[in-house]
Amino acid sequence: MSGRLAAGTGMKISTITLIITAASAFQIAPAAEQPGKALVGQHCQRCHDNSIFTRSDSIIHSWPELQARVEFCDNASQAHMTEAEINQVIEYLNDTYYKFPKP
Numbered sequence: 001m002s003g004r005l006a007a008g009t010g011m012k013i014s015t016i017t018l019i020i021t022a023a024s025a026f027q028i029a030p031a032a033e034q035p036g037k038a039l040v041g042q043h044c045q046r047c048h049d050n051s052i053f054t055r056s057d058s059i060i061h062s063w064p065e066l067q068a069r070v071e072f073c074d075n076a077s078q079a080h081m082t083e084a085e086i087n088q089v090i091e092y093l094n095d096t097y098y099k100f101p102k103p
Ligand code: HEC
Pocket: 040, 043, 044, 045, 046, 047, 048, 052, 053, 054, 055, 057, 058, 059, 060, 066, 069, 070, 073, 074, 076, 077, 078, 079, 089, 093
C-alpha cells in the first residue's frame, strides 16, 4: 500500500520536473538567440528605457531609419559598438518592437 503510494508520488514529481524543464528551455532559447538584448540593456538605458521603442509618435518608420537611428544613438551613447554588435541591436529591436520587413 505504502509502496504504491510512493511510486505514484514519484511519477507526479518527475512529470512536474519535465514540465518545468521544458518551460525553462523555451525561455532560455530566444534570449540566447538575441545578443542585441544585452547590448541594449548595457548601452541604451542612460537616456531612455525600452518604452521609447513603442511610443505612439515613433520617429522610426522603416529598416533604414532604424539602422540610422541605432548608429546615431551608438555615437550619442559613446558605446562604440562594432558593426556586428550594431546589427545585433537592429535585429533585436526589429524582431521585438518594430517588425519592419528586412531589406
Ligand atoms: C545620449 C543619450 C542617448 C543614448 C545613450 C541612447 N539614445 Fe536612443 N535616443 C535618444 C533620444 C534623445 C531619442 C529621441 C530622439 C527624438 O525624439 O528625436 C532617442 C531615440 C531612439 C530611437 C527611436 C525611438 C522611436 O521609435 O521613436 C531608437 C530606436 C533609439 N533611440 C535607439 C537607441 C539605442 C539602440 C541605444 C543604445 C545603443 C540608444 N538609443 C542610446 C538619446 C539616446
